[in-house]
Amino acid sequence: MPGESEIIAKIRARTHPSGRVIVGVGDDAAILEQRQNSHVVACCDLSIEGVHFRLEWATPRMIGRKALAVTLSDVAAMGGSANFAMVSVALPAGTKDEFIDGLFGGLFEEAEAFGISIVGGDTSKSPGPLFIDTTVIGECASGAAVPRSGAAAGDIIFVTGSLGGSVLGLKLLENGYRLSAEQDESPAEDSARRQAILRHLAPEPRMAAGERIGKLGLATAMIDISDGLSTDLGHILEESHCGAIIRGDSIPIADCVKRLSSAEPEPDPISLALRSGEEYELLFTAQSEMQPHLSELAVALDLRITAIGDVTRESGMRLAREGKESILTPSGYEHTF
């Protein structure tokens, strides 16, 4: 296992200071250029072995990519653009060089995929599991940030992409399925399982969509789906002091969920989609006149953007499905009247 200075030297060799990184890795702090008339967007997220990931489920590279992806997604959810990242990593004794190279390789890959510069961080040994904390710094035009608190009665509720895949992937991993495993089954099912597992292990933060929604002022409130559609919608409604009705049949269901819903003894796809966390899709509210702009954006980004319900004056969440309404709780549980 290499020492801290060796790890920092490796990281430093890989960083490419851009014109906006005045001082990068290797000094006491990073010095970063900020655009005029913009606000700083800043957030951080922990990824801890045994809590957020398991070493036997993913490669070091995938663990590194996801550790940064989840924090990038938070910047997208504010309608900002991400520019810089810092990475703090505590490595258990005996961590192999290949593992460290893979982990940092994944962090750099994810950063480069979204044009982010890694500008600092910290490394340490860990007397326990592998700990990762990623910090992302970005920007948005003054006044353009999209908080959770701006939804109002009459707004339409939208979601990007499709849902249900991540929790299905998690269940498959817990049941022993692996990316590399060759299962005794039809190729179609195998591919759907692979898709679900990738959905869980390799989420793609919606950076372009979040940035454009913020820049164009399309949304009144926004969040990324990390805890599940019903829970995260609950956060928006709580901060915005209103309620919502969701049309169950409008919720976009991931292909892999549809394809496996007959093969797996799962709850129905809509229930799955309502409670599936770690999707990292954007959930947002918008005034109805924004719908044409959102359709254009969907085409421009080749990204599904689906209206799934409406914000209501009455508090609480309701689910409309097959002509009936039920109370929807943040856990995704449907309580029939």
Add this chain to the structure above:
Amino acid sequence: MPGESEIIAKIRARTHPSGRVIVGVGDDAAILEQRQNSHVVACCDLSIEGVHFRLEWATPRMIGRKALAVTLSDVAAMGGSANFAMVSVALPAGTKDEFIDGLFGGLFEEAEAFGISIVGGDTSKSPGPLFIDTTVIGECASGAAVPRSGAAAGDIIFVTGSLGGSVLGLKLLENGYRLSAEQDESPAEDSARRQAILRHLAPEPRMAAGERIGKLGLATAMIDISDGLSTDLGHILEESHCGAIIRGDSIPIADCVKRLSSAEPEPDPISLALRSGEEYELLFTAQSEMQPHLSELAVALDLRITAIGDVTRESGMRLAREGKESILTPSGYEHTF
């Protein structure tokens, strides 16, 4: 042990969004106002139980304060001013409410002591030890940051405060001394031991000095002493491609070290000061014509600023002491010719 949402609610209740915190704790990311024509200063530091601190040595409040202090110090070492902080904490199972309140109490106390707003972070359970990562975001005028790389032959080497206390405090803690313990000894020695232990457990980052040195353009290179004077000077010299000669008798020795140097079987005070880490004093180089301004600053801040040597063209570090010169290695080891 409270859940994550309870902890966040407590943190949120304690935060006081200032005019520059557009969105603070409780959303996906913080939105922060940045001054015009300034650069962002950003850094983070890990504090891990069993690596950086021990629960039996300090109160939760002291652990929280130091976890933020060490990161604040990095901003001072760039000549910047600190404005915002984010705090990621992973708590072992069974962590008591009082402990969590003490830890976050300390983090807030430290933030408030330096006018910093806590604007975000993350919390999680930890399957291992207590894990803290603090991120500090600040600013400096464009072009005013003081990197490690600007020292040049002819510059004078300065250090704030006095040295040696932190490593002495660490040694006392390792030998079983505690802040609360009443030792069978003279009151003078007891007070010196207490001072040394506090120096280790409750360092004071030199925020005002760092900010003023940066703003007034007084230094050519700067670092904070976290690894020890000799090691950290080595970092400046490596980045600046030059060498140095240190005058041993000029190094400011902490009072507690002087008072205990006869009572404790320690190496001599100067050797102790050369290798004492976690001092969080500022070590910097400046052109000789800046000396009057530095004297004024020392008076204005009521802070000792001492010239301890010179930057040389020849690489390597030398120590001049009692009319003799020896080679000084980054560990503080003196190798006689």
